[in-house]
Amino acid sequence: MIKNITIEPLTRVEGHGKVTLQVDEHGNISSSRLHIVEFRGFEKFIQGRPYWEAPVLVQRLCGICPVSHHLAAAKATDEIVGAGVEHLPETALKMRQLMHYGQFFQSHALHFFHLSSPDFLFGVDAPVSKRNVLGVAAEFSDLARQGIMMRKFGQEIIEATAGKKIHGTGAIPGGINKNLSPEQRKAFLHGDPEFNASRMIEWAEGAIEVFLNYHRDNRNFVDGFASFPSNHMSMVNEDGGLDIYHGRLRAVNAEGEKILKDIDYRDYLQYIGEEVRAWSYMKFPYLKSLGKEKGWYRVGPLARLNCCDYIPTPRAQEAFEKFREYTNGKPNNMSMHMHWARLIETLFAAEMIERLLQDDALSGETLSYQGTKKFEGIGVIEAPRGTLIHHYRIGDDDLITMANLIVSTTHNNQPMNEAVFRAAQATFNGRTIVTEGMLNAVEVAVRAYDPCLSCATHALGQMPLMVEIQDADGNILDTRIRELE
Amino acid sequence: MNELVNFTIDKKECMSTKGKYLVDAAAENGIYIPTLCNITGIQPRGACRLCTVKVNGKLTTACTTPVYNNMEVENESPELQDLRKSIIELMFADGNHYCPYCEKSGDCELQAIAYRYRVTVPRFPYSFPKREIEAGHPLLAKDHNRCILCKRCIKAVKDDDGRSIFAFARRSHKLTISVDTRLSHVMSPEKAAYAAEICPVGAILLKGAAFKKPIGERKYDKKPIGTELEM
Numbered sequence: 001m002i003k004n005i006t007i008e009p010l011t012r013v014e015g016h017g018k019v020t021l022q023v024d025e026h027g028n029i030s031s032s033r034l035h036i037v038e039f040r041g042f043e044k045f046i047q048g049r050p051y052w053e054a055p056v057l058v059q060r061l062c063g064i065c066p067v068s069h070h071l072a073a074a075k076a077t078d079e080i081v082g083a084g085v086e087h088l089p090e091t092a093l094k095m096r097q098l099m100h101y102g103q104f105f106q107s108h109a110l111h112f113f114h115l116s117s118p119d120f121l122f123g124v125d126a127p128v129s130k131r132n133v134l135g136v137a138a139e140f141s142d143l144a145r146q147g148i149m150m151r152k153f154g155q156e157i158i159e160a161t162a163g164k165k166i167h168g169t170g171a172i173p174g175g176i177n178k179n180l181s182p183e184q185r186k187a188f189l190h191g192d193p194e195f196n197a198s199r200m201i202e203w204a205e206g207a208i209e210v211f212l213n214y215h216r217d218n219r220n221f222v223d224g225f226a227s228f229p230s231n232h233m234s235m236v237n238e239d240g241g242l243d244i245y246h247g248r249l250r251a252v253n254a255e256g257e258k259i260l261k262d263i264d265y266r267d268y269l270q271y272i273g274e275e276v277r278a279w280s281y282m283k284f285p286y287l288k289s290l291g292k293e294k295g296w297y298r299v300g301p302l303a304r305l306n307c308c309d310y311i312p313t314p315r316a317q318e319a320f321e322k323f324r325e326y327t328n329g330k331p332n333n334m335s336m337h338m339h340w341a342r343l344i345e346t347l348f349a350a351e352m353i354e355r356l357l358q359d360d361a362l363s364g365e366t367l368s369y370q371g372t373k374k375f376e377g378i379g380v381i382e383a384p385r386g387t388l389i390h391h392y393r394i395g396d397d398d399l400i401t402m403a404n405l406i407v408s409t410t411h412n413n414q415p416m417n418e419a420v421f422r423a424a425q426a427t428f429n430g431r432t433i434v435t436e437g438m439l440n441a442v443e444v445a446v447r448a449y450d451p452c453l454s455c456a457t458h459a460l461g462q463m464p465l466m467v468e469i470q471d472a473d474g475n476i477l478d479t480r481i482r483e484l485e
Numbered sequence: 486m487n488e489l490v491n492f493t494i495d496k497k498e499c500m501s502t503k504g505k506y507l508v509d510a511a512a513e514n515g516i517y518i519p520t521l522c523n524i525t526g527i528q529p530r531g532a533c534r535l536c537t538v539k540v541n542g543k544l545t546t547a548c549t550t551p552v553y554n555n556m557e558v559e560n561e562s563p564e565l566q567d568l569r570k571s572i573i574e575l576m577f578a579d580g581n582h583y584c585p586y587c588e589k590s591g592d593c594e595l596q597a598i599a600y601r602y603r604v605t606v607p608r609f610p611y612s613f614p615k616r617e618i619e620a621g622h623p624l625l626a627k628d629h630n631r632c633i634l635c636k637r638c639i640k641a642v643k644d645d646d647g648r649s650i651f652a653f654a655r656r657s658h659k660l661t662i663s664v665d666t667r668l669s670h671v672m673s674p675e676k677a678a679y680a681a682e683i684c685p686v687g688a689i690l691l692k693g694a695a696f697k698k699p700i701g702e703r704k705y706d707k708k709p710i711g712t713e714l715e716m
Contacts, residue, residue: 173695
């Protein structure tokens with residue numbers, strides 16, 4: 001008898017999704033789907049609005065990493081006002097970079113400490129009442145405090161550069177609307193010893209140690225769980241180094257061969273296609289050169305570290321070298337290593353924040369530039385969850401006529417489906433009783449991608465989790481409900 | 486010589502010049518009466534009705550009522566507070582006011598007054614009207630979604646020959662403010678900036694100026710509306 005298992009909603013992720021698993025008569029997983037069941041529609045309702053509203057309006061997609069949307073839209077509208085990155089005043093460029101690294105730091109800290117660390121510290125099948133951030137605070141108070149303070153530090157950097165911790169207005173078409181005073185920079189660099197840039201670097205290194213210790217004790221799980229070969233795509237700088245603000249698009253296959261060779265991101269439409277499937281509001285992007293079947297790819301921390309040649313800060317570079325050594329220089333295809341990559345990036349962000357804060361350009365007076373107007377703009381940025389594309393066209397009257405957003409979680413759609421299938425196979429095959437821990441194991445695979453389902457379909461919310469086991473005729477054989485924690 | 490008159494607002498003794506409009510006379514005495522249509526120095530019309538007070542027990546608009554001796558004014562009674570709050574709520578329900586991405590946010594008088602009167606959710610259903618943005622003018626965009634029909638732009642923005650650049654068009658619930666396309670194309674940048682500045686909401690937008698003022702430095706970031714007058 002064929003059974004269907006539904007996990008709805010997914011918990012400890014941004015947004016609302018569900019998973020369905022089909023179990024065959026032998027008790028093995030025969031198919032799985034990650035459904036994104038919410039719809040936002042920003043691409044449609046921004047049409048008819050003035051282009052200069054885009055950086056402030058579209059960031060309302062999300063409350064976790066709005067800075068990514070803010071900056072991707074700002075980069076696109078920079079092109080519209082004739083102020084591409086080559087014309088952007090240095091103060092504007094560095095203020096935006098600082099804002100972005102601040103956001104990377106807080107978003108990655110949130111994901112590791114608040115969302116994922118309970119799985120590492122207590123185990124995937126620990127009691128639900130314990131497996132949450134409050135459980136971490138009760139048993140690992142220093143670690144929980146560090147996580148909270150790291151997020152706070154990143155958010156204060158955002159506030160200083162964008163005006164608000166969430167949904168600021170700092171980046172404007174062609175520049176930025178404020179600089180940072182030498183006093184503000186000094187406070188972040190040399191202020192409270194428990195809350196300055198060098199302390200953040202130290203704590204970021206400590207977080208990598210937490211992961212590596214877990215890895216050492218659980219090598220089979222971390223290396224094997226939801227692991228599968230795939231292509232990887234990210235932005236790299238002109239020298240092939242890791243860059244999250246600006247660069248060229250590169251993709252490598254599972255063996256490390258370049259399959260997208262550092263292209264100008266403004267040509268993305270030539271290289272990336274999007275497929276629509278009836279059962280999800282989220283599209284499935286793919287590299288056109290490889291087709292829909294083989295062209296899907298991963299984005300995000302793992303993909304970035306697989307694509308780049310080096311990391312331009314010393315401590316993160318050291319951690320990166322160990323990361324690459326583990327797979328003998330080949331791309332790392334282990335889903336759970338996404339956490340390792342994310343923590344190396346957290347360290348990179350902390351080092352970049354310290355470096356930028358030392359730069360006097362942040363206190364410069366030239367904040368914006370206006371060049372020759374254009375009627376189309378494309379902005380690409382590496383959001384915490386991966387490559388983010390914003391593309392706008394405007395009419396003669398400055399109103400937006402077309403908007404296309406390909407967000408990180410959308411790029412990761414097929415990989416997440418793949419990860420769910422592998423995790424479900426490893427967890428459910430041959431088992432006759434479904435436990436809450438087994439369901440969480442599937443969620444752990446999705447969570448590794450830090451998906452932002454709100455962004456990807458353009459609602460935040462947590463509802464009780466319900467699982468139904470159905471026979472092939474849709475008759476409910478068993479129901480399991482997880483109440484709100 | 487201007488004749489001085491004595492009057493009371495909420496039983497507080499006040500003094501001003503005879504004939505001065507009540508809204509301005511109150512301000513002289515450190516009392517704030519809210520208004521969204523009035524501009525000091527320009528003939529008042531009482532369009533927004535937000536400054537409604539009771540003078541000797543009778544409802545009237547403070548922007549059109551001159552002060553006189555022994556006038557007794559009621560300004561902050563629960564009844565008037567609720568009346569004003571209703572007017573503000575109706576304005577929000579009547580248009581499409583999305584503060585989160587409006588470039589006037591922080592400088593918007595309607596938003597500031599809504600905060601002052603603690604408007605959270607309007608008691609009236611939103612009408613979600615379908616309105617256009619007129620952005621074909623070289624220096625300005627007119628977002629009809631946010632217009633509260635206060636007439637400030639009609640009264641205060643004229644070309645050098647005294648011709649109105651803004652005017653009412655249509656009637657009743659279809660009433661709108663139209664922009665003279667011919668005049669808007671020869672409008673000076675200073676005049677355009679003035680039009681955007683006096684608009685109490687984000688309905689008249691100066692192109693190329695959006696979000697240039699950082700959060701923290703906008704008009705109402707530091708002081709809530711009215712507190713600059715109040716003692």
